[in-house]
Amino acid sequence: MVNSADAVVSNTSMSGTSSLLFRVLKTIGSIAITMLGLLLVTFIIGRVMPIDPVISIVGERATKEVYDAAYLEMGLDKPVLVQFLYYLSDVLRGDFGISYLNGAPVAEDIRRVFPATLELATIGTLIGVIVGVPLGIVAAVKRDTWIDQVARVVALVGYSMPIFWLGLIGLLVFYGILGWVGGPGRVGIFYVDVVPSVTGMILIDSALDGQWDIFRDAISHIILPASILGYYSLAYISRMTRSFMLEQLNAEYITTARVKGLSEWAVVWRHAFGNIKVQLITVIALSYAGLLEGSVLTEIIFSWPGIGSYITTALLSADMNAVLGGTVVVGLVFVCLNVLSDLLYSFYDPRAK
C-alpha cells in the first residue's frame, strides 16, 4: 500500500511536475514490487504442492511415454529458478499457461470469468454504499432510538446470515414462487451468445449493442445475487459508518458547531460526514475488493461463472496454472484498489495533498 504520509513528505521537498512524476514512479514501483512478491510466493506454493501437475494433465492411467512427454513439455526438468523466470516472462506477456482442467489458456478464462464477477461485485457494492452509508448515518444520529435498533438488527442479520442460505431462499421466493427475477445464470437461455462480447460485462455489452431486451433480462438475473452481496456489504458498511459517525458526533468541534447555531443538517453532513470520508473510502474499497475476489458460494448457487468459483474449482482439481493466474489477478485488483483509494485520500484529505 502506498503510504499517504510519504506523499506528504515528497510534496514538501519537491514542487510541481517533478513531484507528480516522483509520485507516479513511486506508485508504479510499489505496484511492481508487490506484484513480484505475489508472483514469487504463488509460484513457490504451486511448485512445492505435493500434487503431481503432470498427472493432472495426462490422467492416472497414462503410459510412461505420455507422462514423460508432458513432463518435458511443461519444463519441469529445469531448475526451479529457471522455471520461475520462464513463468515471469510469460506472465509479463499476459500468458498464464494452459488450464489443465479445461485445456484453454488461463488468460482467456480469466478474461471470461473476471468481468462476470466485476459486474456482480460493482452492483453489489453500489447497493451496499447507497443503502449502507445513509443507514449508518441515520443510526448514529438517532442513536438508541428505534431507527438505530432496526439498523443494527438489519446489519447483524446481514452479517451473520450464511450467504448461501440467503441465496437459496432468495431464489426460491423471488424466482421460484413470485417469478419477479430471472433464475440462475447471467442471462436467460435464449440470450446466451447473442450479444457480441466487448467488455465481457453483459449489461454493458447489451447496452452498447442496443439490445435492450437482453439488457432487461440481464438485469433481472443480476439483481438477486447482487442484492444478496449488496446486503452483505451493506451490513458491514452501515456498521462501520455508524461507529465512525458516533466518534465524530461526540467530538468537541461538533458541540462547538451546534453552539454556533449551525443547522443539524450542516453539522451532520458537512462537519461530521466530511470527516469520515477517508475512513469510509477504506472500508468501501476493502468491501469491494472482497467481493471482487469472487463470492464462491453466491457464484455456485446462482451458477454465476465468476472468478471465485473458477479459482475454487481449479484449487480442488490441482489446476495450478489456473490457481496462480487467478491469484495474480485478485492480487492486482487489491493493489489497484489501494492505489485508487490513495488517490481519493489525497482528494478528500487536505493533509495528504
Next chain:
Amino acid sequence: MQKLISSMLQTTLLRNAGRRRVLQKFAIAAVAPILLAVPMQQVQAATPKDMLVIASRIDDITTFDPAQSFEFSGSDVIRNVYGRLVNFNPADLDAGYEPELADSWTVSEDGKTITFTISEGKKFHSGNPVTAEDVEFSLRRAVLLEKTPSFILTQFGFNKDNVEQTIKADGNTVSIVTDKKYATSFVLNCLTATIGAIVDKKTVMANEVDGDMGNEWLRTNSAGSGAYKVVSWKANESVTLQANEDFHLGAPAMKRVIVRHIQESATQRLLLTKGDIDIARNLNPEDIAGISDNGDLKIHDELRGRLMYLSFNQKHPILSKPKVVEAMKYLIDYQGMQDSFLKGQYTIHQNFLPATYLGAIDDKPYSLNIAKAKELLAEAGVGEFEIEAGVREAQERIEIAQTMQNNLAQVGITLKITVGTAKQILTRYRARELDMYVGAWGPDYPDPQTNAGTFAFNPDNSDEAKATGLLAYRNAWSPGALGEKTSLAVTEGDVDKRRQMYEEIQREFLQVAPFAIMFQKIEQAGMAKSVSNLVLGGAITAASYWPVTK
C-alpha cells in the same frame, strides 16, 4: 518444509471441502422443509418445443477432440457429434455394436486383420463425404497424438512407428492389423469408445497448427458426421449443440441442445420445477424425493457402469487368509446400505462386469450374516485384530466405511478409517499400503476386458513390477489361473464362447478374489413429463440426444 506445507495444504483442502459439505447439508436441511411446504407455481412451458435444455455438472470437460477426451461430459457431447465404424443403438443398447460408418467387416484367417467396408453416401457436417481415408486418418491420428485414452487402441499393438502399415485405407475399405489374434468383439467394442470417433480429415487438417493434427482446433470445434455439431462451449458455463439436418438416421427433433453447468442440486431442481430446463442430471436423493409427486415431472432411472467395491490387501497376514476374505464378504450390509443412504443411487451387484456388459452375470450369493462370518473367522483361527481402511473424501464412501466399521466391531475387528483427498488416498492405494480400500471403478471402454483386465489380471505381483494401474496389483493379489483365463478370453473369436468364459471367470472371482464388489450405479435424472426417448447410455456408452422428442 515441503512435508509441512503439504500437510498444511491437505488439511486446509480437506477442511474446506468438509466445511463446504457441512454448509451445503445445513443449507439443504434449512431449505428443504420450505421447498416441500410451499406449493410451486405450475410448470411453464418455457423451453421451445424443438430445444432441449439440460442442467448438468460439466466442469470436467477438457476438450472435444475424440483422440483426447476422457471425461463423462465430454463423451456425452462427442457421442452426439461423431460417427464411428460400429456403434450402439440407443433404442437397444443390449444388442451390442451395430454397423454405422462401416457397412460390414471381414476377419482374416489368422484373426489379426479386420477389413471394414465403408458405407457410401454418409456425410460430415462440412458436406464432405465420409471416406476410408477419413477413417484411416482418424484412427492413425488417435495413435499418433498419444493422448490419455490412446491406450484403448494401442493395446492392440498399434504405435507411432507401425500405424502406416497397421491401419490402412484401400479404396472404400480400411484394414487394421493387430499384433496378435484378439476376439473381434474386443476390437470392435473398443472402436465404439470415444477414441474410435471418425473425424473429417480435410476440415481438421485445414485447421492444423504446428503439426498438432488439429488437436487445438478440435478442442472447441467439431468435424463429425453425427446428429449434432458443436456451436459453442464456455468452460463451466454451457455447451450448445445444433442439429445436423443431414444426419444419416434422419434430422433430430431437437434442433438445439443446450447443456448448462449448474453445480447445485437445489438450483437444478428449482430450474426444473420452473420449466426453465427440461432435464436435471445431478439431483440428490432429497431433491429426487422432492419432485417425485410433481405431476409435471418424471424421474428417469438408468443403470450406469460405475461399481463400488471393497478390497483387502493380500500383503496383510490375516487378510490374506481365504476364510477371512470370505468372512468379510458376509460382513457387508448390502441390503441395508442400498435401502438407506444409497437409496435410488446404487443397486446391489456383486460381479466385476456391470450389468449389460458382455458376459455380465447377476449372481448375488453374499448378504449380511454375522454368525456365518464368525464361524469362518473361527475356522481361520483368527482372534481380534485391527485394520486400516483408506477412504476418499466422498460422502457415500465414508458412510460405507462407517457401516463396515460397525459390522466388523461385532466380530472383534477394529476398523480404523483414514479419510483423505483423492490424491492422498490413491497414492497409498497404488503403493499397496492400505489394508482395506473403499473404491469406485468406472469402465474405460465398453468391453469386458476393461474390468477383467484390472480386477482379475496381474501377471507379476512383485513390488518391482509396479503395475499400479491394475486393481489386483494394488491389493497385492495374484489371480493365478484366473489371470490366464482372462488373457485367453481376450483372444476368443466366438462371441458366445467368450461370454461363457467371462461368466466362469466371474463365478470363480466371486469365491476367491479379495474384492467384494457391492453396488452398481443408477443415474437418476429428473425431467419434464413431455421429454421422451432420452437414453443416458446405460453402462456401456454416453447419452444420445438424437432420438429425444418432447
